[in-house]
Amino acid sequence: xxxxxxxxxxxxxxxxxxxxxFLDEQFNQLEELQDESSPNFVEEVVDLxxxxxxxxxxxxxxxxxxxxxxxxxxxxxxxxxxxxxxxIGALRVKNECSVFKAHCNDRSLEGxxxxxxxxxxxxxxxxxxxxxxxxxxxxxxxxxxxxSSRK
Amino acid sequence: MASKELIGFVDxxxxxxIPSDRFALYDLEHPPHHRxxxxxxxxxxxxxTESTPPDLLPCVFFxxxxxxxxxxxxxxxxxxxxxxxxxxxxxxxxxxEEGAYPLPSSMAVATEAQFHVLAxxxxxxxxxxxxxLLKTSSFQVTAVDSGSKALEFLGLHDHExxxxxxxxxxxxxxxxxxxxxxxxxxxxxxKKIKESSYLRDIPVVIMSSDNIPSRINxxxxxxxxxxxxxxxxxxxxxxxxxxxxxxxxxxxxxQEQHLQSNSSSNSHKRKAADDEILPSPxxxxxx
Numbered sequence: 033x034x035x036x037x038x039x040x041x042x043x044x045x046x047x048x049x050x051x052x053x054f055l056d057e058q059f060n061q062l063e064e065l066q067d068e069s070s071p072n073f074v075e076e077v078v079d080l081x082x083x084x085x086x087x088x089x090x091x092x093x094x095x096x097x098x099x100x101x102x103x104x105x106x107x108x109x110x111x112x113x114x115x116x117x118x119x120i121g122a123l124r125v126k127n128e129c130s131v132f133k134a135h136c137n138d139r140s141l142e143g144x145x146x147x148x149x150x151x152x153x154x155x156x157x158x159x160x161x162x163x164x165x166x167x168x169x170x171x172x173x174x175x176x177x178x179x180s181s182r183k
Numbered sequence: 184m185a186s187k188e189l190i191g192f193v194d195x196x197x198x199x200x201i202p203s204d205r206f207a208l209y210d211l212e213h214p215p216h217h218r219x220x221x222x223x224x225x226x227x228x229x230x231x232t233e234s235t236p237p238d239l240l241p242c243v244f245f246x247x248x249x250x251x252x253x254x255x256x257x258x259x260x261x262x263x264x265x266x267x268x269x270x271x272x273x274x275x276x277x278x279x280e281e282g283a284y285p286l287p288s289s290m291a292v293a294t295e296a297q298f299h300v301l302a303x304x305x306x307x308x309x310x311x312x313x314x315x316l317l318k319t320s321s322f323q324v325t326a327v328d329s330g331s332k333a334l335e336f337l338g339l340h341d342h343e344x345x346x347x348x349x350x351x352x353x354x355x356x357x358x359x360x361x362x363x364x365x366x367x368x369x370x371x372x373x374k375k376i377k378e379s380s381y382l383r384d385i386p387v388v389i390m391s392s393d394n395i396p397s398r399i400n401x402x403x404x405x406x407x408x409x410x411x412x413x414x415x416x417x418x419x420x421x422x423x424x425x426x427x428x429x430x431x432x433x434x435x436x437x438q439e440q441h442l443q444s445n446s447s448s449n450s451h452k453r454k455a456a457d458d459e460i461l462p463s464p465x466x467x468x469x470x
Contacts, residue, residue, distance in 0.1 A: 058414050065315045065417065073315060080308045111363070115392045116308050119414045 038172045045165050054158055059121030075166050081120045082159055088113045089152060096144060106144060107136040113151070124154045298427050299323040303333045303360035303372065304390070313359065313390075313415060320420035325355075330367030333358065334375060337382055355385055356427045361413075362391035362398065370402060377406040384434060386426035390415055 049055045059074075066073040092109045095102060114129035128151045135143030300322045302313045310326045317324045327333050337355060358376065362369040369389050376382045389402045392413040399410045408426040411419050 061414070061416050062312075065312075065319055067319075070315060077308060077311060080311060084306075084308060111392075112306070115363075115413065116306060118392060119306075119308055119312055121414075 035172070038168065042165070042168050042172055045161075045168060049161060049165065053123050054161060055121045056123040056126075057121065058118065062120065078120055078162055078166070081116050081122070084116055085113060085155060088116075089155065092148060092151075096141070096148060101139075101141055103136045103139050103144075107133055110136065110151075122154075122158055125151065125158060128154050297321060297323045298356040298424070299325070299354060300423070301333060301336060301355045301358045302326040303328075303330060303358065303364070303369070305329060305361065305364045309361065309413070316415060316417060316420055317359075319417065320423075322420075322423070330360070330364060330369070330372035330375070333360065333372060337376075337385075339375070339379055339382060356431070357386045357388065357423055359388040359390060359411075359423070362389050362402070363393075370398075370405065373402060373405050373407055384430050386423075386430050388423065388426070 046055075049059075062074045062077055088109060092106065092113070095106050095109060110129050110132045114126055114133070117125040117129060128147060132144060132147035132151060135147055298321075300317050302310065302317065302324055304310045304313060304326070305328050307328075310328065314324050314326050325336065327336060337358075358372075360369040360372055367375075369391075373387050373389065376385065376387055383406070386408040387406065388409040388411060389407045390411045390413050391398065394412055402410055409422055411422070
C-alpha cells in the first residue's frame, strides 16, 4: 500500500515538474538511458549539472560586476550554462538563459542583471524540486526506476 | 587451456591503407598441437610457411579494429579481461620484450565487431551524455575534452599532416564532435581531419546547440557527414552506423584494389626478428 502510494507520488511530482515547465522532453530521454547497467544515470547527470552550474553562476556574477563589461565573455558563459541546462531538460533555466543572451546582444547591463537574478531563482527552485524528486524515487526503490522509465 | 599460436594478424585500422607486409591471420580455433611445433621453440613467433596444414586456413579469424601498433592505453574499451589474457597468452605477450609482435594493450577481443567512436566535447556533462548514448547503441567510446586531444588520440599533431611514426593510435570508425569548443572548434577539428590523408575517410559528425543554417552548411561543405542538434537523442544514434558502413565499404574496395596491385609481394618478409611468410589475406564482408 505504502509502496504504491509512494510510486503515485513520484509520478505526480514528475508530472507537475513537466506541467509547470521546469522540465522538458530531454529529461525523459535521460530516463530512457537509465537501466541496470547505469541505474543512477539521471541523478548522476543532474548532480553534474548542479555542480557545474554553481561554478558557472559564480563566474557569471563576477563577469557582470566587472568593469568594463565584457558582453562577449558573458554571452559565452551563459551559452555554456544554457547548453548544460538544455542537456538535462531544464526548460525554465534554458529559456531564461536565452533572455539573458538577448540582453547581452543588446549590450544591456541592466537587462543582464535582471535576467541573471531570474536564472539564479529558477536554478535554485529546480535544484530543490529535483532533490525532492530523487529522494522520493530512492524511497520507492531502484527497481521502480527501471520500470518507470519504460514508457 | 592450450596456448594458441599466432599465425598472423590482420590490420583493419580505419582508412589507413595497409602495406602488404602487414597482413597476417590470427587462428584462435586451432591449438598448436594441430601442427608441428616450431623447432627453435619460439612459441610467440610462428612461421606461416608452405608446411602449414591447409585445414587451418578456413578457420575463425578475429579481425581487430586496431592498428598493430601499441595503443596509448587511454581507451575506455569494454574488454573482457579473460579474453584479453587469452589473447596475450596466444601471442606470447610476456615476450613483448623479446620483440614479439606488439599488442594493443587495451584492445577488445570481441567476436562481433564493435564500432569505435571518438567523442569530443569540452562539457563534462555532455561527454557523459554522449558516452551513454553511444554505449547504449553498442558503440565503443573514447571521449576527450578538446580538439587537440582528439588529434593526439588519432595520432596526429595539429601542426603536422602525417602521423608521427612512434605515435600510438587506434582505429576509430567515427568522430562525433561538439561545434562550440574553446581553442579548436569542432569546425577546426573537422578541417584538420579532412586535410589529413590518414584521417579524412573517417566520418565526422558535428553537434551543436545552435540551429544556424549557415553553420550547418559550412560544416557539411567541409565534409561533415551529419550535423546533429543538441541535446542529442537516442534516435540520433541510428544515423551514425550508415556513415561508418559507407566508409568501410569504400575502405575495403580501396584495399582490394591495393591488394590486387600488390599480389606479387605476398611473400615479402617483415623486418627484424620476423620470419613469417604471409598468405593472401581473407577478409570478411562487412558491408
